[in-house]
Amino acid sequence: MNRLLLPSLFLLLLFFTGCQRLILGEDEANDPENNFEIFWKDFDRHYGLFTVRGWDWDSIYAEFRPQVTAQTTDEELFEVYRQMVEYLDDSHTFVYWPGRDFFSGNSEDDERTEAEFSLPLILDQHLEVIDSSSEEGYVYGQLRGRNVGYLYLAGIEMEDLSFGDKLLTDLGQNDALIIDLRNNSGGDDGVGAALAGRFADRTELIYTVQERNGPEHDDFAGKTEYYLRPQGTVQYDKPVIVLTDNITVSAAEVMLIYLNALPQVTQIGTATSGDFSDTGMRRFLPNGMQYQYSIMKFLLPDGTSLDGVGHVPDIEIRNSAADIDAGNDLVLERAFRFLLEEYGIE
Amino acid sequence: MKLKYFFLALGLLSITTVSAQGMADATPQYQNQLTLTIGLNNGYFRDRNYSPLNYKSSGTRFGLSYGRITASGHRWTGGLALGLGTLKHPTDYDRHPRPERYQIDLSVGYLRKVGQVTDDRRSWLGVKYRSTVDLALYDGAEAVTFYGLHALEAALATDWKTGDRHRLSTEVSLPVFGLLSRPPYTGWDKFIVDNAENIPKVVTRGDWVSFGAFAALRASAAWTYDFGQRWSTSARYDFSYFASKRIDPVRLLDNTFSLSSTLKF
Numbered sequence: 001m002n003r004l005l006l007p008s009l010f011l012l013l014l015f016f017t018g019c020q021r022l023i024l025g026e027d028e029a030n031d032p033e034n035n036f037e038i039f040w041k042d043f044d045r046h047y048g049l050f051t052v053r054g055w056d057w058d059s060i061y062a063e064f065r066p067q068v069t070a071q072t073t074d075e076e077l078f079e080v081y082r083q084m085v086e087y088l089d090d091s092h093t094f095v096y097w098p099g100r101d102f103f104s105g106n107s108e109d110d111e112r113t114e115a116e117f118s119l120p121l122i123l124d125q126h127l128e129v130i131d132s133s134s135e136e137g138y139v140y141g142q143l144r145g146r147n148v149g150y151l152y153l154a155g156i157e158m159e160d161l162s163f164g165d166k167l168l169t170d171l172g173q174n175d176a177l178i179i180d181l182r183n184n185s186g187g188d189d190g191v192g193a194a195l196a197g198r199f200a201d202r203t204e205l206i207y208t209v210q211e212r213n214g215p216e217h218d219d220f221a222g223k224t225e226y227y228l229r230p231q232g233t234v235q236y237d238k239p240v241i242v243l244t245d246n247i248t249v250s251a252a253e254v255m256l257i258y259l260n261a262l263p264q265v266t267q268i269g270t271a272t273s274g275d276f277s278d279t280g281m282r283r284f285l286p287n288g289m290q291y292q293y294s295i296m297k298f299l300l301p302d303g304t305s306l307d308g309v310g311h312v313p314d315i316e317i318r319n320s321a322a323d324i325d326a327g328n329d330l331v332l333e334r335a336f337r338f339l340l341e342e343y344g345i346e
Numbered sequence: 347m348k349l350k351y352f353f354l355a356l357g358l359l360s361i362t363t364v365s366a367q368g369m370a371d372a373t374p375q376y377q378n379q380l381t382l383t384i385g386l387n388n389g390y391f392r393d394r395n396y397s398p399l400n401y402k403s404s405g406t407r408f409g410l411s412y413g414r415i416t417a418s419g420h421r422w423t424g425g426l427a428l429g430l431g432t433l434k435h436p437t438d439y440d441r442h443p444r445p446e447r448y449q450i451d452l453s454v455g456y457l458r459k460v461g462q463v464t465d466d467r468r469s470w471l472g473v474k475y476r477s478t479v480d481l482a483l484y485d486g487a488e489a490v491t492f493y494g495l496h497a498l499e500a501a502l503a504t505d506w507k508t509g510d511r512h513r514l515s516t517e518v519s520l521p522v523f524g525l526l527s528r529p530p531y532t533g534w535d536k537f538i539v540d541n542a543e544n545i546p547k548v549v550t551r552g553d554w555v556s557f558g559a560f561a562a563l564r565a566s567a568a569w570t571y572d573f574g575q576r577w578s579t580s581a582r583y584d585f586s587y588f589a590s591k592r593i594d595p596v597r598l599l600d601n602t603f604s605l606s607s608t609l610k611f
Contacts, residue, residue, distance in 0.1 A: 023599045024392040027400040030437065038398050046532050098442055190540070211535040224536050281533040282489040284397040288437040295532035 030286035032072035036065065038285060039081060048277055048295045049090060050217040052305045057217070060084055074287060081291070088293075089308065091249055091275045095291040106273060113246045115321040117182045119152060121329055126150070130170050133158075137187075140167060142174075146346055148339065149174040156187035156195075156251040163191075164198035165232055175345045176239040178335055179259075182269060186250025189226075189278075196258030197231025199240055199265070204228045207257050211296045220297065228258045239343050240265045241335045244313060249273035256311050257300070266338065267313040269331050274310030377416070378611050383409035383427070383582070385604025391433055391447070395529050395594035396482060396491035403447055405431020407602050419459040421470050421503070427451040429600075433482060445484040449600075452477045457503055466507040474501045474519055479549050480588075480598060487542075491533065493588065493596060494549035495562065497524025511572045521562045527552030531593055553592075560590040570608075580606045 028034060044057055064080050072080075074097075081095040082103045094104040119139070123129065127150055132139035137154035149171030171177060208223035242259055244267055253272045259265045277294035284290055299305055317334045339345040389403040411425030429449030438444065457472030476499055481492040501519040508514050527549050530537075541547045553559075568582035584602040589595075 023390045024400040024597055027436075028398045042398075048532070209536050211530060211532050213531040221530070221535070278534070278536070278539060281396070281491075282484055284399055284435075284489075286399060286437060288442070295534065296536070 028286045031070060032068050032074075032077050032287075033070060035077060035285050035287045035289070036068040036080065039291065040065070040084070042283060043084075043088075043293060044217075045215050046212055046280060046295060047088070047093075047293045048212040048220075048297055049088070049307055052297045053089070053308045055088060060087055074289075077287070078289065081289070085291070090277075090294055091273055092277055092279045093291075093293040095289065097289045106275060109246055112321070114183060116319040116324060117245060118324045118329070119154075119183075121324060121327060122150070122152070122180075122332065125327065125329075126332065131166070138163075140171060142171070143178070146336070147175045148336075148345065149177045150180065151177065152180040153184055153252070155185050156189075156192045156255055158191050158195070161191065161194045162232075164195050167195075168198060168232070168234060168236055172234065172236055174238070176241065176339050176343065177236065178241045178243065178332070180243045180332075181248045181252045181256065181272075182243050182245040182331070183247045184249065184252035185247070186252050189251050189254045192251050192255025193226065193228075193258060194231055196255050196262075197229050197235075199236050199259065199262055200228050200230045201235055201237055201262075202228070203230070204261060205301050206261055207254075207301070208299050209296050210299070223299075228261055237264060239339060239345065241338065242267045243331055243335060244269040244272050244311060245318070245331075246270055246273055246310075248311075249275050253306070253311060254298070257298075257306070260311060266315070266342075267311060268315045268317065268335050268338065269313050270316060270318045271312045272310035274306060274308045276305075276307055377414055379413045379608050380611070381409070381411045381413070381425075381580075381606050381608040383407070383411070383604045383606035385409075385582070385584075385602045387429055387431055387600055387602045389431075389598065389600035391482070391598055393482070393491050393493075393594070393596045393598070395533050395596065396489060399435045399437070401433040401435050401445070403431050403433050403600070405429055405447060407449070407604060409451075409604070409606070419463065419468070421457040421459075421472070422455070423457070423474070424454045425452070429602075443485040445482050445489070448479075448481045448483070450477070450479045455501055457501055468505045470501075470503045472501055474499045476519070476521065478588075481545075481549070489533075490538075491529055492527070492549055493590070493598070494527035494552065495521060495524055495560070495588065496527075496550065497521035497562075499564075508569075513570050513572075514567070515570065516567045517565070519564045521557065521560070523556045524554070525550065525552050526555045526560055526590065526592065528590070528593055528596070555592075559592060560588065562586075562588045568606075576610050578608045578610070580608065582606060 028038060040061055050057055064084060067080055078097050078101055085093055085095050085103055085105045089106050091104055091106040096102050126143050127141045128144055129139055129141040136158045140151040143150050206226050206228045208225050210220040210223050213219055213221040242256060242265060253276055276298040277296045279292045280295035282290055282292055297305060315334060315338060317331055319330050323330050385407045387405045387407050391401040391403045407427055407429040409425060409427035414422040431447040433445040433447055453474050453476040455472060455474030457470035460471045461469045477496045479494045483490055499519040499521040503517040505515040506513055538548055564586045566582060566584045568580045570578050570580040572578045582604045586600045589597045
């Protein structure tokens, strides 16, 4: 019995005493310099787009490390983080000070771009709505006086993958469809692939994904391949116009990789955001701030990347806020003109 | 609040076992036993794949186990335990959601009677298969980490009779070989995204490894009071430790104090 006592007492001691340091080792120091080091090093070891975008992260260390000292305040440190994130120009990368501040990369033009689009204007002037869901972020219907269907997606969030069946049942009789991805904030790549498959007449390799898997900037796991595949019993093979702007991002851009592989698809508007990678997990700092970053690279079958470039439209045109205020959506009107000139569709 | 529920459950367990005294009959030997356990968990959590921070963990654990002693005195065991808890770090404050922690522990084992057997002392040595899944989630799934260890372990159990109605039992087990599942280097990848609805598939993706690639130990000590031939109650302490340096260092230590009620049949 006595032999039991010592181990038992030791275990009880572990439980009752503050033995965190003994078991886990030292916690990270919560001082400005260490918070900077953790932040920079974590990006250095895990961020997925250094080589794709050609970023020199060491130069960022050289520029900002001297600015951080033991006396740096939280506000000053957040500003340093903000500039580091801004350098990466990636809307999937952000720094977050809970309750205080937030900054996402590649977001400087968002406010202006938001003002260059108005769904209420389209609803008011052009659309007879057939179905909509504010929760899933879609509205579709018949464009007044035209044999053209219209789908607006605020995100790629439709929970029911048979959404495409319903869409084509309601709009499939039209001579053309307009899919409006302006101000689209992304969502689920799988949902976009399922919807794009309703327009596909072939199976084709569309892109590959590789996650960062090592400390070097060019350490990546093997390629996971994604294919365009026909979905559903009926596919829509008539002209499709996709409208985009600089906010069109992430899963919306991934859906557009599928759609742009199809000959009947024409993209009109401005270039998309150019941010394809999934984000990694939320990261934590000793000072309570958090951040997140891209962890993978998307490559087209020819090995090129659209990260940082986005989908460049076939026809480039943009609204101004004044156009929208005046009740004119020049991008949508350009789509009407293209359908008439190219296909004789009114 | 948790303490309130714990003591409430403790009271219920006591009432159950005390009222069961009257049910005791004269049958001297029962071969099967079913045990219900409820406990409080306190631990330490360091997973560099998830965070550079060290966390404390606290929560509750529930368990249901079955044991059978054969005519030859050998033991079959099986059990399922579930843990629900949260992680805490000194930088936590109201604006931070608290990370949630979920633990699942499923085991089956066979232990053979060993050594000199007396009325007062018995020992068993054998092997167990144990599936452990430890999952931490922050703010829904904004941050996720997990480890799954599906391993064979060597186990040693002893039982001392310390009085007419009470005894002390201990058990130590050491995982030696199994499937270790951890998040990928970046914590998240397309495999997890594409299988987000199939958690078992995610937590069984891994490598077959043996002790050395990980270090793990489990130990427990329980003091049991027999209210009669059919019912007993135990106060139990469980300790578990897991560490690995594969991809990112992880160290998890858990202590659980629990009460259990056992039906023998």
